[in-house]
Amino acid sequence: GAGVSQSPSNKVTEKGKDVELRCDPISGHTALYWYRQSLGQGLEFLIYFQGNSAPDKSGLPSDRFSAERTGGSVSTLTIQRTQQEDSAVYLCASSRQGFYEQYFGPGTRLTVT
Amino acid sequence: GIQVEQSPPDLILQEGANSTLRCNFSDSVNNLQWFHQNPWGQLINLFYIPSGTKQNGRLSATTVATERYSLLYISSSQTTDSGVYFCAVVPAGNNRKLIWGLGTSLAVNP
Numbered sequence: 530g531a532g533v534s535q536s537p538s539n540k541v542t543e544k545g546k547d548v549e550l551r552c553d554p555i556s557g558h559t560a561l562y563w564y565r566q567s568l569g570q571g572l573e574f575l576i577y578f579q580g581n582s583a584p585d586k587s588g589l590p591s592d593r594f595s596a597e598r599t600g601g602s603v604s605t606l607t608i609q610r611t612q613q614e615d616s617a618v619y620l621c622a623s624s625r626q627g628f629y630e631q632y633f634g635p636g637t638r639l640t641v642t
Numbered sequence: 643g644i645q646v647e648q649s650p651p652d653l654i655l656q657e658g659a660n661s662t663l664r665c666n667f668s669d670s671v672n673n674l675q676w677f678h679q680n681p682w683g684q685l686i687n688l689f690y691i692p693s694g695t696k697q698n699g700r701l702s703a704t705t706v707a708t709e710r711y712s713l714l715y716i717s718s719s720q721t722t723d724s725g726v727y728f729c730a731v732v733p734a735g736n737n738r739k740l741i742w743g744l745g746t747s748l749a750v751n752p
Contacts, residue, residue: 560738572728574739585737618683622740629673629732630690631740636683 531555533634535621541640542611550606550637552621559626561604563596566636567617575619578604580626611641644669644733648743655719655750663714663746665729673732674705675740676714680725688714688727719750 534553542548554561563575574588578598589595593611598604608615618638622631645668655661665674676688689696689703691712696703700719705712716723726747730740 562739564740571744572730572740572742574741577738579738585739588739620685624738629692629738630675630687632687633677633685638683 533621533623533632535619535634535637537637538635539638539640541642544613544641545610547607547609548611548639550608550619550639552604552606552634554602554604554621554623555632557625558623558632559601560624560631561598562622562624562631563604563606564620564622565617566620570617572620575606608639611639613641615639616641644671644731644741646729646731646741646743648727648729648746650746651744652747653749655748657719657721657750657752659719659750660715660717661719661748663716663727663729663748665712665714665743667710667712667729667731669710670734671707671731672734673740674712675730676703676712677728677730678723678725679728679745685728716748719748721750721752724748724750 536551561578566572576596577585593609596606618636620636621634624631647666649664678686691705693707700717702715726745728745729743
């Protein structure tokens with residue numbers, strides 16, 4: 530079946546602009562995660578959604594970052610007033626309810642100039 | 643919080659050689675996954691292995707949860723095995739987020 534999809538694959542934006550990154554999880558997966566991979570920090574957790582529960586936002590680096598998940602499926606990660614240190618690959622993953630194995634999308638490479 | 647350490651950080655092999663990658667973690671885990679990140683950046687699931695031993699073709703993995711380590715074995719390596727291998731764990735408790743090691747960068751030369 531179809532895997533996790535993300536769009537856009539690449540995004541170049543000017544410092545100070547807002548960006549939206551989209552994730553479409555595997556059909557039937559109730560859990561959705563966002564991670565970030567950057568040269569200086571490795572891979573780090575950002576936010577986790579599970580069904581209708583309140584999301585775990587403990588990994589968001591600042592209040593410029595927010596995410597929502599509509600209808601329990603598609604998720605959007607929004608970064609406001611982008612900074613150069615936001616440049617990274619943003620990865621989305623999903624997993625089945627009650628299972629821990631996470632499957633990853635291809636990522637969105639964000640470059641802030 | 644939990645620490646995840648991978649070794650070696652870098653590895654160069656000749657095609658056909660075998661290798662062992664190690665992942666140590668500092669606390670109990672609910673989940674341990676091994677991934678291969680290919681040159682295009684895609685994370686490919688290799689094993690979901692919080693305990694025990696699994697095999698998939700030329701790859702196998704063993705996790706000894708009581709001693710807090712996991713091993714990934716690559717046999718008869720091929721150039722397509724090149725890339726970065728990550729170990730990631732979900733700490734025991736009520737969370738689901740993966741905590742990542744820094745990876746082992748593998749280059750297999752023809």
